[in-house]
Amino acid sequence: DTEVTQTPKHLVMGMTNKKSLKCEQHMGHRAMYWYKQKAKKPPELMFVYSYEKLSINESVPSRFSPECPNSSLLNLHLHALQPEDSALYLCASSHSIPGVEKLFFGSGTQLSVL
């Protein structure tokens, strides 16, 4: 199984809503990532978890709250988002870090904030 599964595929939420994005991998990878991608732009790193511990937070606003319940799961909790947060949110995993090797990406969650 070489897949990273993200749910939901699409999400529309209001600025007062609380929602969560989910990501799952069963490749035994110990590093997991959240990226944000705006249309026609490259992915931007948000968070990195290594061995279920938050290793990198790229100064992301607190309205985004990551969680890694176990080595296979990664969540991104969303609260009080702004319309400019609308984007494709990508989860990825890799065998380990440092010297980042091949990333396996999920298909993403297309988020629209109204």
Next chain:
Amino acid sequence: SQQGEEDPQALSIQEGENATMNCSYKTSINNLQWYRQNSGRGLVHLILIRSNEREKHSGRLRVTLDTSKKSSSLLITASRAADTASYFCATAPTDSWGKLQFGAGTQVVVTP
């Protein structure tokens, strides 16, 4: 932050032609990778070249790396309509543990 610059931004070719895109970066790296992304989908890893390698092949893909110029190129030979996608280079800087930084990308359109 974005590490790599890619050119061209967009490339339109006919099936059977070769497609070449370039990537430049700013800092010392452990490796450089190329990814493909179909519209609205996740990225797919194509090939990784390490800092001590100069050229690498994988099927119809050929990647070169010139660390003295801090640049890389991706060549897709005998392109197919299915190669239509955005292509991103990504670097793993030596001083940024765990951070893979993506270039701006090249949009490639292959017409039958």
